[in-house]
Amino acid sequence: MGSGGAVGRHTTTAERTQRLKAQAFGLGFDLVGITTLGEPATRTAFDTWLDAGLHGDMAYLAGDGAALRRDSRRPHAGATHAIVLATQYGGREPSGPVARYARGDDYHELLRERTRALHHWLEAELCRPVNARPYVDSGPVLERDLAQRAGLGWFGKNTMLINPKAGSFFFLSSLLLELGADVALDVDDPFEADRCGSCTRCLDACPTQAFTGPRVLDATQCISYLTIELRGAIPESLREKIGGLLYGCDICQDVCPWNVSFTTSLREEAFRPREMFLDAGSREGTRALAREILMMDAAAYAAAFKGSAIKRAKLWMLKRNACVVLGNVGTHQDLTVLEVMLRHEHEVVREHASWAVARITRLAQQ
């Protein structure tokens, strides 16, 4: 335990650190850890992954973005430490066509505000400005690395950060900040253990075999990437494997024993599913949701997904995904709306609708 300078009412480093963590919990964060900045432990693995092109179309991860990600001191000038924060978004709710994290309000702004609130609290506590910047899954920061370094968990074979008491259904955010000689915080030990052991459930359960090995994800094969990030046609060889998944995929987290045992129910009001997703867990519900998306115009899309993370996918991408879903779980009753999509202005939607019509028709004849 060290001692800080005579700044603020509580002057020892341990007291200050405890108060900071208590404040973080009070703000609604579920886990908090503190670490120094530097080169991430997975830097070599990250470079190898990029060199192999396993990031697909996510160009923002390569180039200048990669240079910043190779050292967590780079994204924010002067930063020396990170306060790493995790916010759970449930996990006990049934799986469905939309990944759990995307069923409620967009987490970015909410968590950025909370992370900013922690920053302001620290400034008030120290009675001086603190050079800091919040990051919520948006800047060039390898947040899972920071979280492992801050003791919040280990990298599962499914590449997610897993906490031994909370599983992996949580958002990560971080405050990169400059701590000077006059003020310190106790740094947490990194989480060094690998608690996956001989388990391979996540690798075995992936419908597209997107893992080339433990902790190596070929994003170009991953349903999350295909339905959210990919700005083009979904490879035909992967469409059937997508099944009824419309936006994202939770499968390699659902099967993880750490989630089976330790995931909690959803507590955060903002992350409660929007009404249109409430009945979407069944096959009928999935079909109804896919049809609803196919019938949306721009105004309906804007209204339905105002403040939702789903808007990361443009409407034509959601329609592309909905065609794939109906091609997999639809019936002849879905042909009418799919046939309307054969005249859609976007070529990719037209082609996916054509694929879906052909598949439903073929399956009906068998």
Ligand code: SF4
């Ligand atoms: S998110 Fe789904 S598709 Fe992607 S690796 Fe996990 S199980 Fe496979």
Ligand code: SF4
């Ligand atoms: S399913 Fe098993 S191997 Fe995969 S992350 Fe969880 S514990 Fe690790």
